[in-house]
Amino acid sequence: AVTPWLNQALKSGDTVYLSEAQGDFQLSNSVKDKVFIAGGSGLTPIFSMLNEYQSNAWYKQAQLLFYVNNSQSLFFSEQLSHLEAKGLQVTTIYSDHQGRIDQQQLEMFVEDISEKEFYVCGPGKMIEITQSLLTSNTVPEADIHFEYFGQQPLSLEGMNADDADELIQVDYLDSRKQVTFDPQQFIESDKATLLEISENQGLKPVAGCRMGVCHQCICKKKTGRVFN
Ligand code: FES
Structure with missing residues (x-):
């Protein structure tokens, strides 16, 4: 109901009150090294988490795999360089040239896969593929957190x-x-x-x-x- 209403009724100059973000896609208390995997706009909730915890010790052990179609679709690049300077390991993957996530890429970018804790957000297909890859790499279900960006397929x-x-x-x-x-x-x-x-x-x-x-x-x- 909200989106069409916003489109039709909201005028320039109106005041909008926003609540804080809510939901289940949050950092756990696990001490395992964290791997964030984002597909396109799925970076946004991950980006919020990364921004919030920059001063935490785990940050320097954490890594982000950011999948975008090509360099034209890249966004937040300046902010990502900033996070990298803070110690986060950032890998940007251009799917048009390098392909989508698969076993080979996972092994190439992530060491000791089964020992890590994963946070995944992106389009439905990407989530499904990543989930099944992680499971087949014996990552326990409790260490795979995900959020569909869009509706579950x-x-x-x-x-x-x-x-x-x-x-x-x-x-x-x-x-x-x-x-x-x-x-x-x-x-x-x-x-x-x-x-x-x-x-x-x-x-x-x-x-x-x-x-x-x-x-x-x-x-x-x-x-x-x-x-x-
Ligand atoms: S276009 Fe958004 S639900 Fe159909």
């Missing part, structure tokens, strides 16, 4: 179209357009959201985050069946 396990559903059909009532598509393709492609399918039809639904967080693209289903 849907599990497609057990999500099969019925045999009867040879084609899925969507009727857009306002624009009177109709789309049909193969359900299996829809399930297999993690890009095929209803929003994208609509846009491919030339429709221009209101949208913001494009990942299920802001609810700006919300609309009412009049009839039909939904896989959830």
Whole structure:
């Protein structure tokens, strides 16, 4: 409810009161060396933690792996140099050239993997891959802290179209357009959201985050069946 309201009702000059940050993605009391892994904007909560604890002893043993697509998408670089000067080990990885996180990279950048405590924040896929990598490197579950930046991805396990559903059909009532598509393709492609399918039809639904967080693209289903 908040994001659309902000967009429509808030005027320049209005006063906004903000609460302190809240949530579970916080530093634990563990004495293990900490490794922070951030993907893109997922750096923001990690950045807050790192800023807050610069004077703590663990800081000089801690490291940050920061994944961004390329040098153009890099942000906070000046601030990261500042954190590095304070003793944090910072590694920036450009995924376009160096690829996404995998076993090889983990071994290359992190020593004694199973002895460390991890904090991971980024897009859903990146979190899932990192979690399973860490688990297969025998990092205990209690030492893997994570926060989805955006919504947790849907599990497609057990999500099969019925045999009867040879084609899925969507009727857009306002624009009177109709789309049909193969359900299996829809399930297999993690890009095929209803929003994208609509846009491919030339429709221009209101949208913001494009990942299920802001609810700006919300609309009412009049009839039909939904896989959830
Ligand atoms: S929820 Fe943000 S665009 Fe759909």
